[in-house]
Amino acid sequence: MATNQFIEKIKNQEIDIVEHTEKLIEESKEINKEYNYLNIISEELALQQADSLKKLIKNKDKSIKNKKLLGIAVSVKDSICVKDVESTAGSRILQGYKPLFDAFAVQRVKEEGGIIIGKTCQDEFGFGGFSVNVGIGCKVPLNPFDKERSCGGSSGGAAGLSQKLDGHIALGESTGGSIVEPASFCGVYGLCPTYGRVSRYGLIDFANSLDKIGPMGKNIEDAALLIGVISGHDAKDSTSLNVKNENYESYLKKPVKGMKIGIIKEAFGSGVEREVEKNVYNGIEELEEEGAKAEEISLELPIKYGIATYYMIATSEASTNLAKLCGMRYGMAEKLEGSFNEYFTKVRSNNFGDEVKRRIIIGTFARMAGYRDAFYLKAMKVRTLMINEYKKAFKKFDALVSPTTSILAPKFSDIGNLTPLQHYMIDLMTVSPNVCGLPHLNVPVGFEKNLPIGMLLTADHLQEGKLIKLGSAVEKGK
Amino acid sequence: MKHFTTDIIIGLEVHAELDTKTKLFCSCPTKGSEEPNTRTCEVCLGMPGSKPVLNKKAVEFALKLCLALNCEISPELIFSRKSYFYPDMAKNYQISQYEIPLGKDGKLRLSSGKEVGITRVHMEEDPASLVHPAGMKESAYALVDYNRSGNPLVEIVTEPELASPDEARDFMKQLISVLNYLEIFDIDSGIIKADANVSIKESGYTRVEIKNVTGFKEIERALVYEVNRQKEESKHNKKIEQETRSWDSERGITFSLRKKETEEDYGYIIDTDLTAVEIDGRWLKEIKKAMPELAQDKVKRFVHSYKIKKEDAGIIAADKELAELFEAAAKEVNPELAARWIRRDVARVLNYHNKKLKESGITAKLLIDLLKMAEQKKITDNTGKMIIEKLFFEPFDVKEYVKKEKLEAVSDISELEKYCKEAIEENPQAVNDYKNGEKKALNFIVGVVMKKTKGKATPKEVNEIISRLIKI
Structure with missing residues (x-):
């Protein structure tokens, strides 16, 4: 059932919002037993929300009329704060942290009648691409099409649950590709908006200048619906853009005739699995059939320096963000003994996972006197140059296209054996749009070996509308 | 290096x-x-x-x-x-x-x-x-x-x-x-x-x-x-x-x-x-416009427009409250006189108690009342100092106080002469010493008169009268 039809049925009480919520919670529990997508199922909160909405619906309260997500289940990536619900960003060090406030995006979902069903699992603090770097004591989510394979990451739980649970949309988060990459491995749509389009208030920071909250869903309509709800200026986040909010749904099912698409040359060929390439070309062909014009383009800087730049900026910022986690004010604590330095060290040693420690060390190193100029500050300069190159491309093209990832969802047993080149290629296309704050969308374009393949569309700043238009055209062609 | x-x-x-x-x-x-x-x-x-x-x-x-x-x-x-x-x-x-x-x-x-x-x-x-x-x-x-x-x-x-x-x-x-x-x-x-x-x-x-x-x-x-x-x-x-x-x-x-x-x-x-x-x-322009005059600019202006000593201006302007007090007083009495009193007496009393002006009983109005009396020589410097010391603890009507305590300066020469004559008669030894060239003896007699007038006479005047009365 399409989401808008569902909302109508909730409004006219054909579907009982409480019963429906109970049903979805039960389904989530069942799915979770098998696939581990949720760290927390917020049953109590969900039923509370459903109850109070039910009263409003029964009383034909005016406020119900325009609620855009009425009765829709929304899951929230663990790094996004939900008031009174444990929010750990997938890390044991934050166990027990129940935020005193809702993230802006969560608050907007609640205002529009969306039901918060739980916190989806992720790589600890977002540090990974396969959701295998989950925090100590957390479970690894399994691919919805093959339980021996990865969901991708870091928003792995969000992607898997979007595929498995109907009537649900997910709030994901991306720093370097964490929305589109798992969306690609799980065969769902993932829209990472322009940096600043969605307030980061309430997001447990990974890298402040890179983090973006965005929607993930089984169809493009749902992604367009949710991005419309969570976008907009927020005075509590200084980096939130003060631009007019758009009606994203108006871009759905609109002609793409005459739109220009740049095929990123470097993203095809060596290092990319042939099945992936073939399906992405199919996707491009579909767009051409709808009247879009495709042409090759070379993106030198983003391809050459994107990953290095990303790691310098992301780890530098992350290493300062994670400093506050020391067992003093919230989260895990250890037995109080020794000096404060000894205590902080104990808390951090015992409760951070290995990948987190690795990135803290890299980030701290990159910020040190004597290295800052060569690493952190240089990375900031390269970012500016990369943005310039993208801007030049967007003078000619409405969107750029490439595979989202170079491989099919890998087997857990193979992740350790990926060649350095494969590793590099997996992130190659997703990292640069993230570093440059550009909106990008994963569009499922086909299946091989019963595994989904995604196409990545990237547009200029604030051009999410174009992405939705193109994504919707591919969906139509399927 | x-x-x-x-x-x-x-x-x-x-x-x-x-x-x-x-x-x-x-x-x-x-x-x-x-x-x-x-x-x-x-x-x-x-x-x-x-x-x-x-x-x-x-x-x-x-x-x-x-x-x-x-x-x-x-x-x-x-x-x-x-x-x-x-x-x-x-x-x-x-x-x-x-x-x-x-x-x-x-x-x-x-x-x-x-x-x-x-x-x-x-x-x-x-x-x-x-x-x-x-x-x-x-x-x-x-x-x-x-x-x-x-x-x-x-x-x-x-x-x-x-x-x-x-x-x-x-x-x-x-x-x-x-x-x-x-x-x-x-x-x-x-x-x-x-x-x-x-x-x-x-x-x-x-x-x-x-x-x-x-x-x-x-x-x-x-x-x-x-x-x-x-x-x-x-x-x-x-x-x-x-x-x-x-x-x-x-x-x-x-x-x-x-x-x-x-x-x-x-x-x-x-x-x-x-x-x-x-x-x-x-x-920046808006901020500049709203900025008050700073101490160092005030010193320059005080010296220039009120013609007071740079040293006095420096001490007064360093304390914003004193500067405001001075400007209020300078409008009502001779600025030089105001500067002298504020710098010398008000600042001294505040320093002594280690308090700020607003923590004391000294207000612009009361000080102006006092300075006016000093300017018109209705009270002596000593009386003025005493009143400021008293004002520090709590405000009171200065004019009323002077009247009630009969602190007006004795400016009537004949009355002063009366006190001086008394003092000369009561202290023949000192008069003799003075006549024999001991200058300090005169100060003693002046002191006696000051005591008799409870500080309401100026030492300078008393000095002149006594010198005149004891002709060497």
Whole structure:
């Protein structure tokens, strides 16, 4: 059932919002037993929300009329704060942290009648691409099409649950590709908006200048619906853009005739699995059939320096963000003994996972006197140059296209054996749009070996509308 | 290496609290409940998910200071994260400024006229306060109070151009005067702290840093101690080490905190949670327009338009309240007279009690009443001084008091002569001594008359009358 039809049925009480919520919670529990997508199922909160909405619906309260997500289940990536619900960003060090406030995006979902069903699992603090770097004591989510394979990451739980649970949309988060990459491995749509389009208030920071909250869903309509709800200026986040909010749904099912698409040359060929390439070309062909014009383009800087730049900026910022986690004010604590330095060290040693420690060390190193100029500050300069190159491309093209990832969802047993080149290629296309704050969308374009393949569309700043238009055209062609 | 021309080299890093209503990055109040951890929110507690939002008023305050110190002002305000682990830090990094401070290359004039270079002025957030229930050394634990966490601070760094502890004290005093004039600092409850770098010629100018000295009187004490310590050690051929020392105000000594082999590495990065704030000409113009006249400008104006002595003007203008008192009085009475009384008597009484004007009973109106009487010679200087001393404790109607206590100056010559004659008759010995050339004897007789008139006569007049009556 399409989401808008569902909302109508909730409004006219054909579907009982409480019963429906109970049903979805039960389904989530069942799915979770098998696939581990949720760290927390917020049953109590969900039923509370459903109850109070039910009263409003029964009383034909005016406020119900325009609620855009009425009765829709929304899951929230663990790094996004939900008031009174444990929010750990997938890390044991934050166990027990129940935020005193809702993230802006969560608050907007609640205002529009969306039901918060739980916190989806992720790589600890977002540090990974396969959701295998989950925090100590957390479970690894399994691919919805093959339980021996990865969901991708870091928003792995969000992607898997979007595929498995109907009537649900997910709030994901991306720093370097964490929305589109798992969306690609799980065969769902993932829209990472322009940096600043969605307030980061309430997001447990990974890298402040890179983090973006965005929607993930089984169809493009749902992604367009949710991005419309969570976008907009927020005075509590200084980096939130003060631009007019758009009606994203108006871009759905609109002609793409005459739109220009740049095929990123470097993203095809060596290092990319042939099945992936073939399906992405199919996707491009579909767009051409709808009247879009495709042409090759070379993106030198983003391809050459994107990953290095990303790691310098992301780890530098992350290493300062994670400093506050020391067992003093919230989260895990250890037995109080020794000096404060000894205590902080104990808390951090015992409760951070290995990948987190690795990135803290890299980030701290990159910020040190004597290295800052060569690493952190240089990375900031390269970012500016990369943005310039993208801007030049967007003078000619409405969107750029490439595979989202170079491989099919890998087997857990193979992740350790990926060649350095494969590793590099997996992130190659997703990292640069993230570093440059550009909106990008994963569009499922086909299946091989019963595994989904995604196409990545990237547009200029604030051009999410174009992405939705193109994504919707591919969906139509399927 | 810089070539130093003085025997003692001192540079200061001063931290002053800006007197805004709310904190630097959240809307928690900077003052109010003293109950620990009640003026806090997710931002100043550094809760995961919270984000800072800049308080523009604090920027305005800091810009005022930069302008008053003649700093070159950065076209953009950029904040950085200064990372270090400490229990008073909510985030284990402090939001501060690094590469590009708000203001640089300024100067501040000391009372001697010497100009001291200001290297930089930047903004930052205050950490929380640590409470050691049984004293710093003895407590097994410390408590943290986040009420102060996130209060706005300005840091003012001087060039190493102060040549003595006395100059350092004067610098602090002048700086406090500027902060007070600008109304950006609460002189009653605001905290002002300094770290000082001090080195002496005898040690080859090895730099020693003294941390955490509160107030301008303390800075002088700490520096006097430290300079003497360094001189003593050098005299005994002990090597002065580059180190950080702490000032123990109670014991009046500095003690070593840590040896400094390398500069601490704070791993500064830009805080990208905050966007760069443009400081455009229009904003600066508005701030400039709203800036009050500063002490040093006031001195010039007082000398020029009221024709008072520069020395008097300097002392009066250094204290904003005294300056306002003077301007009010100068409109009603002769400015020179007003300046003399305020500088000499009002300032003396306040200093003696170590209180500010507004804490005393002396008001502009009452002082003007008093000065008018003095100007018309209705009361003598002695009576005036006595009344000011009395006014300090509580205000009262000065005119009424003079009348009631019969304190009007005796200006009737015949009446004065009567007292003088009495005194001469009662003290024949002194008269004789005077006649025999002992000049001091005259003072004794004048004293007797002053006693008889209860200070209502001027000594000069009495002196003249007696000299006339005892013709040698």
